[in-house]
Amino acid sequence: MEEGKYCYKYPHPAVTTDCVVFGFDGKRLNILLIERGGEPFKGCWAFPGGFMNIDETAEQGAMRELCEETGLKLEYLKQFGTFTAVNRDPRERVITIAFYALARKSDVQGGDDAAKAQWFPLEEVPPLAFDHDYILRKATEQLKKDIHFEPIGFGLLDEQFTMPELQRLYESILGVHFDRRNFYKKMLQTGILEEAETTDESDSDYYGEHQEMRRMSIDALFGGASQASEQACCEEPRRRKGTKFSFNKERYERLKEDKSFRLEF
Amino acid sequence: MEEGKYCYKYPHPAVTTDCVVFGFDGKRLNILLIERGGEPFKGCWAFPGGFMNIDETAEQGAMRELCEETGLKLEYLKQFGTFTAVNRDPRERVITIAFYALARKSDVQGGDDAAKAQWFPLEEVPPLAFDHDYILRKATEQLKKDIHFEPIGFGLLDEQFTMPELQRLYESILGVHFDRRNFYKKMLQTGILEEAETTDESDSDYYGEHQEMRRMSIDALFGGASQASEQACCEEPRRRKGTKFSFNKERYERLKEDKSFRLEF
DNA sequence: GCAAAAGTGTTTCGTTTACACCCATGC
DNA sequence: GCATGGGTGTAAACGAAACACTTTTGC
Numbered sequence: 001m002e003e004g005k006y007c008y009k010y011p012h013p014a015v016t017t018d019c020v021v022f023g024f025d026g027k028r029l030n031i032l033l034i035e036r037g038g039e040p041f042k043g044c045w046a047f048p049g050g051f052m053n054i055d056e057t058a059e060q061g062a063m064r065e066l067c068e069e070t071g072l073k074l075e076y077l078k079q080f081g082t083f084t085a086v087n088r089d090p091r092e093r094v095i096t097i098a099f100y101a102l103a104r105k106s107d108v109q110g111g112d113d114a115a116k117a118q119w120f121p122l123e124e125v126p127p128l129a130f131d132h133d134y135i136l137r138k139a140t141e142q143l144k145k146d147i148h149f150e151p152i153g154f155g156l157l158d159e160q161f162t163m164p165e166l167q168r169l170y171e172s173i174l175g176v177h178f179d180r181r182n183f184y185k186k187m188l189q190t191g192i193l194e195e196a197e198t199t200d201e202s203d204s205d206y207y208g209e210h211q212e213m214r215r216m217s218i219d220a221l222f223g224g225a226s227q228a229s230e231q232a233c234c235e236e237p238r239r240r241k242g243t244k245f246s247f248n249k250e251r252y253e254r255l256k257e258d259k260s261f262r263l264e265f
Numbered sequence: 266m267e268e269g270k271y272c273y274k275y276p277h278p279a280v281t282t283d284c285v286v287f288g289f290d291g292k293r294l295n296i297l298l299i300e301r302g303g304e305p306f307k308g309c310w311a312f313p314g315g316f317m318n319i320d321e322t323a324e325q326g327a328m329r330e331l332c333e334e335t336g337l338k339l340e341y342l343k344q345f346g347t348f349t350a351v352n353r354d355p356r357e358r359v360i361t362i363a364f365y366a367l368a369r370k371s372d373v374q375g376g377d378d379a380a381k382a383q384w385f386p387l388e389e390v391p392p393l394a395f396d397h398d399y400i401l402r403k404a405t406e407q408l409k410k411d412i413h414f415e416p417i418g419f420g421l422l423d424e425q426f427t428m429p430e431l432q433r434l435y436e437s438i439l440g441v442h443f444d445r446r447n448f449y450k451k452m453l454q455t456g457i458l459e460e461a462e463t464t465d466e467s468d469s470d471y472y473g474e475h476q477e478m479r480r481m482s483i484d485a486l487f488g489g490a491s492q493a494s495e496q497a498c499c500e501e502p503r504r505r506k507g508t509k510f511s512f513n514k515e516r517y518e519r520l521k522e523d524k525s526f527r528l529e530f
Numbered sequence: 531g532c533a534a535a536a537g538t539g540t541t542t543c544g545t546t547t548a549c550a551c552c553c554a555t556g557c
Numbered sequence: 558g559c560a561t562g563g564g565t566g567t568a569a570a571c572g573a574a575a576c577a578c579t580t581t582t583g584c
Contacts, residue, residue, distance in 0.1 A: 009269035011319040012277035015360065054276040054358050058349040082347040082362050084323040093319050095280065095362075097347050145414075164536070181538070182574065242536075429563070446565070447547065507563075 017062035018049035041129030102155035282327035283314035306394030367420035
């Protein structure tokens with residue numbers, strides 16, 4: 001066994017956390033990865049994460065590591081599995097408690113702590129370190145399941161969003177296509193959306209400026225990873241007028257209590 | 266820190282597994298508990314489980330502990346959460362990886378290794394050791410979710426079962442009542458059930474004997490815990506003719522591949 | 531002014547729900 | 558023979574899916 005000052009009667013595995021962070025660029029789901037600076041798997045891409053401290057919960061550890069490695073401070077982490085294959089880490093016995101998280105564009109605008117953090121479209125994720133390929137598959141499966149029943153999609157959009165944006169999000173998560181009109185109806189009749197009162201400062205000028213800001217933040221977020229988004233096929237989706245909606249959390253909480261309420265998509 | 270021969274540079278938590286075993290007595294969901302023989306929580310009821318060995322996966326550890334403590338050998342364990350509150354164990358930092366399992370009556374008939382293992386109806390579970398009350402709540406929530414989409418209910422019934430049996434099972438898991446005719450239709454049109462060809466030895470004699478055997482196995486399983494099942498209200502449900510069905514696993518696997526197939530109850 | 535996307539209602543179809551009667555069995 | 562539960566079909570209501578046209582915006 002290794003040397004060290006923490007000794008136990010029986011062998012203890014090391015415990016890490018890993019965080020699968022989903023982002024949305026308006027068109028595709030993206031994943032936040034960091035390039036490993038040390039062995040093992042030096043130079044490989046992996047999820048943000050690391051060893052859990054002895055005096056913190058797994059959630060706290062995951063958030064701490066996420067912040068340290070990417071600068072992201074997220075409020076919502078969902079634990080979706082613990083991975084315990086005996087040889088998943090060549091160093092010693094390590095089990096990892098895995099979470100997924102949903103990042104808004106606006107969550108990232110700020111810091112640039114993460115020199116080595118980078119977004120990858122889900123379909124273009126490179127081979128990952130450890131068993132992270134497997135973990136990623138499990139994370140996306142779980143997200144697909146959860147999106148049907150929990151209003152988590154909004155965690156990937158700005159505070160205010162348009163229906164087409166929301167629809168594109170659902171479509172990229174689930175890999176299907178919805179009829180626009182049916183999507184509107186279904187979303188509206190859930191009762192958890194409200195039309196955002198526009199701040200209503202004149203019009204074209206306001207929208208123009210707003211538009212510009214969004215474009216910048218998209219670039220900040222996804223610019224580094226968009227090797228493929230410059231392909232001929234995909235011009236960046238622009239919206240025209242766009243009625244804005246926002247997620248009404250209070251109404252959702254009330255609905256959830258009331259009855260066996262299902263979001264169902 | 267404690268003495269011992271396994272030493273690490275950084276503190277490692279201990280890792281345990283816990284197993285929430287669901288059983289069905291034809292009327293109610295039951296939970297398998299063991300009485301703790303040592304501190305902490307000596308004399309309290311808790312889930313079967315224990316420390317994970319360094320050379321086994323969590324699944325393997327959970328199965329091993331389950332077998333050691335209750336004699337149960339189950340094939341299906343579902344990991345549903347890892348619990349990491351810092352002070353959940355007074356001895357040292359312990360995190361637990363929790364599974365739920367579904368036990369058939371026939372799984373138990375055999376061994377009696379488990380002097381201290383006992384079934385409790387879900388509504389009559391005593392206060393549990395550690396954070397096991399909380400874990401139990403999470404387990405039942407998860408079971409309720411899963412039962413909609415996975416054909417796990419059959420894991421709680423004998424190989425062959427009648428529709429009323431299956432319906433009672435779904436009703437006790439979900440805490441609702443279904444219309445008998447609609448339940449039939451829905452279950453049949455899933456395509457995962459097949460009518461079990463009766464071995465067709467004459468009739469009344471066969472059924473009578475069979476009936477007797479089942480009664481015995483029920484008693485073996487649930488006799489110890491049925492303080493409350495002797496109340497006036499509930500005479501044991503007997504079935505008359507009862508068309509038997511069985512779960513067709515192959516057909517299910519095929520359906521699952523084919524399309525976005527949902528069980529939906 | 532033309533192309534592309536946003537916004538809106540109605541009809542059709544399938545699924546879910548509600549409901550009633552006959553039969554078999556055990557007492 | 559009576560009470561209890563098992564087995565089956567049909568009609569009404571609801572929700573999901575399909576579908577077309579008008580308006581706005583960017584070029």
